[in-house]
Amino acid sequence: MSVENPKTRIVEIEPLTRVEGHGKVTVHLDHDHNVVEARLHIVEFRGFERFIRGRLLWEVPVIVQRLCGICPVSHHLAAAKAMDAIVGADVLPPTAEKMRRLMHYGQIMQSHVLHFFHLSSPDLLFGFGAPVKKRNVFSVIKEFPELARQGVMLRKYGQEVIEYTAGKKIHGTGAIPGGINKNLSIRERDALLGNIERMIRWAGGAVGVAKDYTLSHLPQVEQFANFKSNHLSLVRDDGALDLYHGNLRAIDASGNIIFDQVDYTRFNDYLMEEVRPWSYMKFPFIKSRGNLDGWYRVGPLSRLNNVSYIDTPLAEKEYRTFREFSRRKPNHMTLAYHWARMIEVLHCVEKIHELLLDTDLQGTDLRVTGARREEGIGVIEAPRGSLFHHYKVDEHDQVTYCNLIVSTTHNNSGLNRAVTDVARKYVGGKKRITEGLLNHVEVAVRAYDPCLSCATHALGQMPLVVELFDAQGHLLHTNSQYVDRPAAGLKP
Amino acid sequence: MNKTMRITVDGRKIRASPGQTIMDACDDAGVYVPRLCDVEGLVPQGSCRVCTVKADGHTVAACTEPAEPGMKVENDTLEIKNYRRDLVRMLFHEGNHLCPICEASGRCELQAMAYRLRISQATKYPYLQPVRPVDASHPDIALDNNRCILCGRCIRASRDVDGKHVFEYVGRGIHKRIGVNAENLAATNASIDDYAMSLEVCPVGCIIRKREGFFAPIGARQFDREPIGMDVETRQEHHVPKRRPDPAFGNDGTK
Ligand code: SF4
Numbered sequence: 001m002s003v004e005n006p007k008t009r010i011v012e013i014e015p016l017t018r019v020e021g022h023g024k025v026t027v028h029l030d031h032d033h034n035v036v037e038a039r040l041h042i043v044e045f046r047g048f049e050r051f052i053r054g055r056l057l058w059e060v061p062v063i064v065q066r067l068c069g070i071c072p073v074s075h076h077l078a079a080a081k082a083m084d085a086i087v088g089a090d091v092l093p094p095t096a097e098k099m100r101r102l103m104h105y106g107q108i109m110q111s112h113v114l115h116f117f118h119l120s121s122p123d124l125l126f127g128f129g130a131p132v133k134k135r136n137v138f139s140v141i142k143e144f145p146e147l148a149r150q151g152v153m154l155r156k157y158g159q160e161v162i163e164y165t166a167g168k169k170i171h172g173t174g175a176i177p178g179g180i181n182k183n184l185s186i187r188e189r190d191a192l193l194g195n196i197e198r199m200i201r202w203a204g205g206a207v208g209v210a211k212d213y214t215l216s217h218l219p220q221v222e223q224f225a226n227f228k229s230n231h232l233s234l235v236r237d238d239g240a241l242d243l244y245h246g247n248l249r250a251i252d253a254s255g256n257i258i259f260d261q262v263d264y265t266r267f268n269d270y271l272m273e274e275v276r277p278w279s280y281m282k283f284p285f286i287k288s289r290g291n292l293d294g295w296y297r298v299g300p301l302s303r304l305n306n307v308s309y310i311d312t313p314l315a316e317k318e319y320r321t322f323r324e325f326s327r328r329k330p331n332h333m334t335l336a337y338h339w340a341r342m343i344e345v346l347h348c349v350e351k352i353h354e355l356l357l358d359t360d361l362q363g364t365d366l367r368v369t370g371a372r373r374e375e376g377i378g379v380i381e382a383p384r385g386s387l388f389h390h391y392k393v394d395e396h397d398q399v400t401y402c403n404l405i406v407s408t409t410h411n412n413s414g415l416n417r418a419v420t421d422v423a424r425k426y427v428g429g430k431k432r433i434t435e436g437l438l439n440h441v442e443v444a445v446r447a448y449d450p451c452l453s454c455a456t457h458a459l460g461q462m463p464l465v466v467e468l469f470d471a472q473g474h475l476l477h478t479n480s481q482y483v484d485r486p487a488a489g490l491k492p
Numbered sequence: 493m494n495k496t497m498r499i500t501v502d503g504r505k506i507r508a509s510p511g512q513t514i515m516d517a518c519d520d521a522g523v524y525v526p527r528l529c530d531v532e533g534l535v536p537q538g539s540c541r542v543c544t545v546k547a548d549g550h551t552v553a554a555c556t557e558p559a560e561p562g563m564k565v566e567n568d569t570l571e572i573k574n575y576r577r578d579l580v581r582m583l584f585h586e587g588n589h590l591c592p593i594c595e596a597s598g599r600c601e602l603q604a605m606a607y608r609l610r611i612s613q614a615t616k617y618p619y620l621q622p623v624r625p626v627d628a629s630h631p632d633i634a635l636d637n638n639r640c641i642l643c644g645r646c647i648r649a650s651r652d653v654d655g656k657h658v659f660e661y662v663g664r665g666i667h668k669r670i671g672v673n674a675e676n677l678a679a680t681n682a683s684i685d686d687y688a689m690s691l692e693v694c695p696v697g698c699i700i701r702k703r704e705g706f707f708a709p710i711g712a713r714q715f716d717r718e719p720i721g722m723d724v725e726t727r728q729e730h731h732v733p734k735r736r737p738d739p740a741f742g743n744d745g746t747k
């Protein structure tokens with residue numbers, strides 16, 4: 001049983017799927033104990049696609065939120081967009097589209113902030129080498145109380161935006177096929193407007209922290225899992241950053257366009273998924289570049305490499321600095337994800353401000369429907385990158401097919417590269433997995449912010465296990481630690 | 493009209509008319525007796541036992557038990573509440589209820605009852621977690637038996653109000669289910685305009701009006717606004733008496 005309480009919000013007794021998973025890294029050595037390759041194994045659970053089959057189409061945007069405790073709103077909206085296509089809602093009423101955007105910006109903001117302040121700031125503020133005991137959010141609260149407070153408040157603000165648009169901070173119901181189920185009341189609008197200036201200031205400050213860190217640790221940042229790749233994301237039709245809707249653009253490592261303004265419903269013509277025997281998670285690649293060179297990254301870094309500009313002034317200013325830093329070429333530094341992420345937070349807060357001043361949010365025209373289709377694809381830029389939802393629905397309104405490509409799957413190759421890169425540097429002929437290696441692997445994995453639970457379609461905390469194999473495939477050593485995801489976060 | 497009588501509920505004296513059930517007398521007096529299978533507008537059936545009370549020391553179903561002059565009724569005692577909790581819990585165990593993804597959430601009487609009875613923890617018993625197929629054959633109505641609590645309200649509504657016989661019980665014991673009187677819902681004469689298909693009848697998310705799910709935002713749903721039973725408890729003294737089917741109608745809805 002799991003009951004949700006409108007008032008006390010207790011509960012969640014049984015998750016949809018209670019599946020244990022873990023992130024496992026295997027490091028493979030040659031005869032001279034050099035690292036040949038490191039592989040990130042993610043136990044993938046496909047139970048979800050099965051569960052959703054037979055369910056009714058309007059339930060889908062609500063059900064898919066159970067996939068992920070971190071960014072349920074992204075799944076909610078990607079599914080709603082796919083269902084818009086199925087119910088023939090090709091153009092949503094402005095109120096609906098803007099409410100959904102507001103929800104989405106709130107979500108990206110709170111997710112990025114959670115990631116930065118709660119998960120990454122300890123790494124950045126205390127250094128990766130610091131022991132786990134020190135490298136945690138509690139030490140940040142102790143030693144950088146003001147920063148920690150701003151992190152908590154920014155996140156809380158994002159959650160409030162979600163609550164006012166989706167009805168609840170987590171697992172709401174706002175988006176429905178063809179629209180939205182509520183508008184923004186004047187009271188809700190004013191509550192959000194009251195704090196917006198502060199949020200913009202703090203978000204600007206957070207960009208500063210990430211930027212300063214990057215610039216003052218250049219040697220480390222440049223060395224740490226810095227490798228070339230293609231990048232993929234949605235962009236608006238004028239090339240601007242658009243996290244909610246747009247067309248697909250891909251660029252290569254030097255910034256040349258591979259394809260641009262591709263209608264995402266045709267993604268199958270441009271992307272393919274490769275299966276490798278040792279992994280349940282597929283490896284997508286850009287068809288025209290083949291499986292060896294066609295792998296790409298998604299997420300904040302890729303988005304900022306991809307877009308032509310940002311349409312909000314403060315974020316645009318930061319974005320220019322960011323681009324100048326890599327001389328307008330794509331930035332490939334894994335650690336620059338943090339900087340990119342904070343620029344996006346600033347963009348989201350500016351967008352939220354813009355929307356709050358728009359009276360369309362108080363409109364009452366909430367949904368449309370049109371000619372029914374059998375198939376729908378919804379793509380959105382989730383905090384961690386492009387998220388694809390693809391469904392087929394029969395004439396009885398029941399789902400017959402579902403395929404999800406989540407950000408972590410897009411990043412699968414990148415993650416494996418990053419892990420290999422780190423292993424090469426830190427195994428260093430040793431036959432043991434030191435805590436240093438473990439920490440660095442964890443940091444590399446975390447920089448992508450892989451939603452392991454989402455990629456595996458499981459829920460919960462997962463241990464990261466690193467195993468070292470010799471050339472004959474014998475296990476030399478194994479070591480593990482928890483990749484903690486405080487889904488509930490810190491209470492302010 | 494016969495003379496009214498008095499009964500006591502948890503020490504409070506209330507009026508009852510002859511032939512009235514304990515439940516109806518309580519409702520008229522603004523005393524809420526929790527219930528699931530009984531609903532205004534239908535003949536009481538007395539099957540869920542959530543309305544269990546003690547009348548002069550005997551446990552009875554308030555929705556079917558006639559009030560007697562001077563009767564002493566225990567309704568809101570710990571003992572009775574614990575019975576009700578167990579009954580409601582069992583309903584969660586028997587079906588497959590995932591409230592956060594259910595479109596009845598917020599207007600579901602089972603869920604609201606769980607809150608009213610302060611049930612929020614799992615019990616130590618296993619959940620049966622049945623996987624029952626959804627009947628979505630009808631263009632406007634779907635039936636998700638995973639959430640059915642076998643209250644029979646749909647059967648009575650279809651039979652006594654709509655004059656149709658769309659629903660019926662099939663099977664026995666633990667295998668008892670709500671069935672439809674044809675191969676599937678599409679093959680019956682069910683219509684979205686039937687009373688049986690209205691939101692008033694099915695207390696849970698089993699009878700589904702298609703393409704309306706999640707239209708009501710969180711916060712504006714029936715039990716977001718007030719807990720179940722509050723409507724009864726806040727009744728004014730001189731209210732319109734409860735609506736029950738006209739006894740002149742037979743059980744099959746014909747004169
Ligand atoms: S029918 Fe009621 S109790 Fe069952 S899942 Fe739906 S809301 Fe919850």
Ligand code: SF4
Binds near residue numbers: 643645693
């Ligand atoms: S379908 Fe609904 S009304 Fe009918 S028995 Fe089941 S729960 Fe009761």
Ligand code: FES
Binds near residue numbers: 529537541544
């Ligand atoms: S309400 Fe009386 S037995 Fe169900």
